[in-house]
Amino acid sequence: MKNIIKVRDKEFSLFISFEEIDTAITKVANEINNDLKGQTPLFLVILNGAFMFAADLFKKIDLDCEISFVKLASYTGTQTSSIVKELLGLSEDIKGRTIIIVEDIVDTGITMESMIKQLKEKEVKEIRIATLLFKPDAFIKKYNIDYVGMKIPNDFIVGYGLDYNGHGRNLKDIYKIIE
Ligand code: IMP
Ligand code: MG
Secondary structure (H helix, E strand, O other), X not given: OOOEEEEOOEEEEEEEOHHHHHHHHHHHHHHXXXXXXXXXXXXXXEEOOOHHHHHHHHOOOOOOOEEEEEEEEEEEOOOXXXXXXXXXXXXXXXXXXXXXXXXXXXOOOXXXXXXHHHHHOOOOOEEEEEEEEEOOOOOOOOOOOOXXXXXXXXXXXXXXXXXXXXXXXXOOOEEEEOO
């Protein structure tokens, strides 16, 4: 495990080791296993960033569950100011289901809010949110986040699924930008 790495044009220093990530995931998995005992939730993983977290999380989930993967496509609407994040890839009928959204990081909270809004329109029974990382100082929304692996300061990070301009997702540990 290196202490300083370069991803494209930026330098990053080691911030969270996989060992610490793994401990946080175990905590989240235990909470979900306890809270949803006897239920059959549908996990919706938000691609691309959450793929690595999801893979490690589900190995620790002992519920009877379904797992599916979705994407949120950002595009600018007809009015240049309105940014819509359209939910893509949802093929299941989710009416009446308990949904657990799996995300790598909640930053401003805008992405997650857009996801919640679109799921609510489909008359789900309940929505819960699980995120590996949360930046409380950047969060500008009001909704509750049910499962948080780790709260982190408002710095740009890379690794463990998170990217810098598409690169660095494959890193096993999480690195913080050196300003
Ligand atoms: P939000 O809509 O501001 O909450 O941003 C959420 C999305 O931005 C996440 O799903 C990530 O893909 C991305 N993101 C937020 N913070 C970081 C970071 O520090 N590094 C890499 N990607 C990030
Ligand atoms: Mg993401």
